[in-house]
Amino acid sequence: MDQLAAFGQTVLNGLLQGGVYAAAAVGLSLIFGVSGILNAAHGELVMLGAFTTYWLFKLHGVDPLLTLPISFVLLFGLGYLLQFLVLNRTLGAPLLVSLLVTFGMSLVMVNTALRVWSADYRMMAVPYFDRSVYVGPLIVPLSRLTAFVIGLAMVGGLYWLLQRTELGRMIRATAQDWEMASLMGVNPRFVYAVTFGLGAATTGVAGSLVAFYAPVEPNMGLTYTLFAFSVVVLGGMGYIPGVVWGGFALGIAQAMTETYVEAGLSLLVAFFLLYLILRFMPAGIMGRGRVE
Amino acid sequence: MARRAGLSYGLFAFLALAVLLALPLWVGPYGVRLAAVIFMWAALAGSWNLLAGYAGAVDLGPVVYHGIGAFATAALMMRAGLPFLVSVALAGGVAAAIAFAIGTPTLRLRGAYFAIGTLALAESAKQLALAWDRLTGIPLTGGSAGISLPLSAGYLPFYYLMLAVMTCVTITAFWLERSRFGYGLRAIGENDRLAEASGVDIHALKRRVYMASALFIAWTGGIEGYWLSYINAAEAFGTAITFQMVVMALLGGLGTPFGPLLGAAFLTLASEFLGTRFVYHYLIGIGLIIVIIPLFMPAGLAGVIRLVKRGRPLTA
Amino acid sequence: MTLLECRGVTKAFGSLVALKGVDLILEEGEILGIIGPNGAGKSTLFNAIAGLVPLTAGSVHYRGRRISGLPPHTVCRLGIAKTFQIPQLFPRLTVLENVMIGALYGGGEGLGKARGEAAGWLGFVGLTDKGGLPAATLTVSERRRLDLARVLATGATVLLLDENMAGLTQKEMEGTLSLLRAVRERGKSLIVIEHVMRAIVGIADRALVLNYGERIAEGRPREVMQDPTVVKAYLGEAYA
Numbered sequence: 001m002d003q004l005a006a007f008g009q010t011v012l013n014g015l016l017q018g019g020v021y022a023a024a025a026v027g028l029s030l031i032f033g034v035s036g037i038l039n040a041a042h043g044e045l046v047m048l049g050a051f052t053t054y055w056l057f058k059l060h061g062v063d064p065l066l067t068l069p070i071s072f073v074l075l076f077g078l079g080y081l082l083q084f085l086v087l088n089r090t091l092g093a094p095l096l097v098s099l100l101v102t103f104g105m106s107l108v109m110v111n112t113a114l115r116v117w118s119a120d121y122r123m124m125a126v127p128y129f130d131r132s133v134y135v136g137p138l139i140v141p142l143s144r145l146t147a148f149v150i151g152l153a154m155v156g157g158l159y160w161l162l163q164r165t166e167l168g169r170m171i172r173a174t175a176q177d178w179e180m181a182s183l184m185g186v187n188p189r190f191v192y193a194v195t196f197g198l199g200a201a202t203t204g205v206a207g208s209l210v211a212f213y214a215p216v217e218p219n220m221g222l223t224y225t226l227f228a229f230s231v232v233v234l235g236g237m238g239y240i241p242g243v244v245w246g247g248f249a250l251g252i253a254q255a256m257t258e259t260y261v262e263a264g265l266s267l268l269v270a271f272f273l274l275y276l277i278l279r280f281m282p283a284g285i286m287g288r289g290r291v292e
Numbered sequence: 293m294a295r296r297a298g299l300s301y302g303l304f305a306f307l308a309l310a311v312l313l314a315l316p317l318w319v320g321p322y323g324v325r326l327a328a329v330i331f332m333w334a335a336l337a338g339s340w341n342l343l344a345g346y347a348g349a350v351d352l353g354p355v356v357y358h359g360i361g362a363f364a365t366a367a368l369m370m371r372a373g374l375p376f377l378v379s380v381a382l383a384g385g386v387a388a389a390i391a392f393a394i395g396t397p398t399l400r401l402r403g404a405y406f407a408i409g410t411l412a413l414a415e416s417a418k419q420l421a422l423a424w425d426r427l428t429g430i431p432l433t434g435g436s437a438g439i440s441l442p443l444s445a446g447y448l449p450f451y452y453l454m455l456a457v458m459t460c461v462t463i464t465a466f467w468l469e470r471s472r473f474g475y476g477l478r479a480i481g482e483n484d485r486l487a488e489a490s491g492v493d494i495h496a497l498k499r500r501v502y503m504a505s506a507l508f509i510a511w512t513g514g515i516e517g518y519w520l521s522y523i524n525a526a527e528a529f530g531t532a533i534t535f536q537m538v539v540m541a542l543l544g545g546l547g548t549p550f551g552p553l554l555g556a557a558f559l560t561l562a563s564e565f566l567g568t569r570f571v572y573h574y575l576i577g578i579g580l581i582i583v584i585i586p587l588f589m590p591a592g593l594a595g596v597i598r599l600v601k602r603g604r605p606l607t608a
Numbered sequence: 609m610t611l612l613e614c615r616g617v618t619k620a621f622g623s624l625v626a627l628k629g630v631d632l633i634l635e636e637g638e639i640l641g642i643i644g645p646n647g648a649g650k651s652t653l654f655n656a657i658a659g660l661v662p663l664t665a666g667s668v669h670y671r672g673r674r675i676s677g678l679p680p681h682t683v684c685r686l687g688i689a690k691t692f693q694i695p696q697l698f699p700r701l702t703v704l705e706n707v708m709i710g711a712l713y714g715g716g717e718g719l720g721k722a723r724g725e726a727a728g729w730l731g732f733v734g735l736t737d738k739g740g741l742p743a744a745t746l747t748v749s750e751r752r753r754l755d756l757a758r759v760l761a762t763g764a765t766v767l768l769l770d771e772n773m774a775g776l777t778q779k780e781m782e783g784t785l786s787l788l789r790a791v792r793e794r795g796k797s798l799i800v801i802e803h804v805m806r807a808i809v810g811i812a813d814r815a816l817v818l819n820y821g822e823r824i825a826e827g828r829p830r831e832v833m834q835d836p837t838v839v840k841a842y843l844g845e846a847y848a
Contacts, residue, residue: 032404038404038407038408086583086587089587090586090587093586094348095350095403095404095407096344096350096586097586097587097590099350099404099407100538100539100542100582100585100586101582101583101586101587103535103538103582104578104579104580104581104582104583104584105579105583106579107535107575107576107578107579107582108576108579108580108583109579110575111572111573111575111576111579112572112576114572115572115573115576222531226411226412226415229408229411229412230412233405233408262423262427264419264422264423265419265423265427267415267419268416268419268420268423271412271413271415271416271419272412272413272416274408274409274412275398275409275412275413275416278401278405278408278409278412279397279398279400279401279409282401282405471719472712472718472719472722475701475705475708475709475712475719476709476712476713478698478701479698479701479709479713482698482699482700482701483696483697483698483699485660485696486692486696486697486698487698487709487713488660488679488680488681488684489658489660489680489681489684489689489690490681490684490689490709490710490713490714490758490762491681491684491685491710491712491713491714491715491716491762492681492709492713493679493681493682493713494681
């Protein structure tokens with residue numbers, strides 16, 4: 001029975017983590033699917049969202065849950081400006097250009113953060129997150145559960161926005177054929193900027209969720225960038241619902257490695273899994289992704 | 293991008309090499325060491341430039357071969373007892389062989405997927421190197437503590453070694469600009485589907501360059517390891533090295549033989565004079581440069597120089 | 609002799625079947641025309657022959673040897689070369705260098721010989737004075753001629769020309785037609801996709817009609833044009 005419980009806990013941990021990965025990755029998928037931009041600064045947006053929540057909580061005592069909408073708005077604004085002022089100039093240029101420009105942005109963000117906040121690890125201590133829910137023998141920390149639920153809700157919300165609203169239609173039309181869309185009265189530059197804003201906002205909120213249960217530091221971004229790539233490729237490039245499966249797959253793969261192999265190897269497994277999928281199943285687990 | 297070198301260009305290069313060979317006579321130890329560092333980065337950036345600048349394939353994991361070169365050299369020197377130069381040379385061979393094995397499946401990826409895939413591989417390699425000793429019981433990498441190599445005397449040999457590798461890389465780039473192989477590679481970089489339909493075996497050509505690039509990067513890693521007398525997996529396989537290579541090649545001018553050297557010189561000097569005192573500001577500045585260059589100066593420094601020389605604007 | 613043969617060539621993209629069991633024969637020295645409405649699968653057929661897309665079923669044979677499944681560069685070197693509906697080029701290489709690639713790799717020549725060959729073909733298509741310019745500077749009709757020079761430089765015996773004459777004026781079309789006749793005189797065999805009926809009538813020995821991925825008629829161009837099945841299917845632009 002102990003074995004079963006351990007297995008169940010592992011899968012549960014993987015799912016909980018996976019939900020947050022999905023939330024952290026959906027912005028990358030959206031941006032790539034619409035503007036063809038591979039955002040190398042993706043992880044830094046996670047970091048900025050995490051720090052937003054941390055400082056609002058630490059300095060102003062704002063309830064962590066209330067920091068989420070603030071995080072969303074701030075990161076949306078940042079993303080919109082970045083696209084509008086900088087990235088819109090890279091449209092139509094080869095992939096390398098957007099990759100490098102966003103990498104430059106990430107350098108600026110990381111080092112500004114290091115300069116302003118130092119490299120210290122910081123962890124939020126939220127009293128009501130200190131508890132756990134118990135499901136049979138399984139332990140579900142409240143902080144992780146909250147992050148999981150909100151993260152998935154956000155992915156669902158983004159999906160709803162894309163499928164059911166006017167704005168979403170504009171975005172999808174531009175993604176499919178921007179020339180045609182512009183002939184229909186859609187301003188592609190505006191759409192790209194809004195898309196990047198949405199992508200950044202969701203990523204920032206994901207970062208805020210991470211802050212609920214994990215330490216926050218300026219260099220945390222790179223790992224999340226790679227995880228986000230993994231999730232997006234696993235689930236299918238540009239296919240929004242896929243990030244959920246991709247996130248779960250990655251989360252469970254990591255949890256399994258940590259429990260049954262060795263904790264230090266979870267990154268190795270994650271990255272190698274990414275490589276294998278890219279090479280052998282580039283359209284993702286469900287085959288719905290965009291392939292070059 | 294097609295240029296006829298002309299006698300003057302080759303002559304210039306030859307003279308420059310002569311000057312560099314004699315440089316230690318005129319410049320003190322600090323200058324020689326600085327130059328050696330510049331040559332090292334020029335070799336690294338130049339190797340990356342071979343695949344990215346000519347074949348258009350953005351590899352984000354070249355650091356793998358840097359690590360392999362460093363650790364293979366260390367292993368050959370300390371376990372097999374081989375002399376340094378032999379070890380480095382062999383380490384290059386090891387890297388080329390691994391590059392063949394890795395390149396065969398990986399080079400089938402294109403564009404963004406190739407970039408992400410190579411990055412994923414590099415990070416996997418780093419994790420593997422960190423865990424190797426513990427996992428396999430074969431003491432090779434020293435885990436997170438790293439390995440110490442026998443102390444090396446002096447800095448002059450390393451100046452010439454790095455100069456040698458950089459020269460090899462630059463000559464290769466020159467050769468790519470005017471050889472049959474080079475035309476094929478550049479066709480791949482311009483339009484790989486069309487190249488394939490015109491008879492170019494794109495996979496085979498890319499793989500050859502990939503292996504050559506791995507060779508040069510591994511040599512650099514091995515030489516650097518012995519020079520510093522210490523290597524560890526996190527740094528030797530670290531993405532920071534990749535990013536520096538990319539930035540220098542981009543800054544100096546992608547797809548040109550001297551661009552990487554220009555970029556390496558510029559950034560190394562900038563970091564020398566700014567970096568130690570204002571680390572974060574320096575990196576922020578680099579970040580801004582990386583944002584601005586592709587947008588406004590896509591041909592890099594080499595493009596600016598060409599512009600000045602011919603008075604005609606050049607697109608990248 | 610039969611140079612090229614397609615047997616039951618079938619290509620499906622997921623649930624979309626672009627080609628259904630297409631049979632085709634090209635004899636040496638022939639010019640075969642392929643016509644059909646948009647979306648009929650004509651370009652896909654070319655891609656399948658050239659090895660650019662893998663077949664779902666069926667096979668392609670060249671000089672009696674099976675070539676389906678071979679990589680595109682091998683097919684090109686064996687002697688089949690294709691132009692593109694939207695002309696493709698190597699934008700930053702010069703016009704001459706664009707053609708050289710065909711000679712170097714399709715034809716397997718050395719550098720010096722390739723340069724000479726390329727210059728020759730550039731003259732043949734009338735682009736000599738553009739030789740030193742970056743290919744990206746060419747106009748669309750010049751790009752088509754460049755595409756043609758490139759496939760000629762590969763030394764291929766079978767040329768697959770995809771809508772080389774779209775959007776040309778009457779005079780330009782006559783010029784291209786005599787160019788193609790000269791190409792045939794040099795021993796090449798051609799398969800030509802066209803929408804312009806006058807071009808097909810003017811140059812093709814036989815014509816094959818595709819509709820929804822299936823071959824619906826074949827024969828001499830004038831006969832095919834009057835075939836009621838073909839007339840029923842959308843014929844594209846019919847010059848009076």
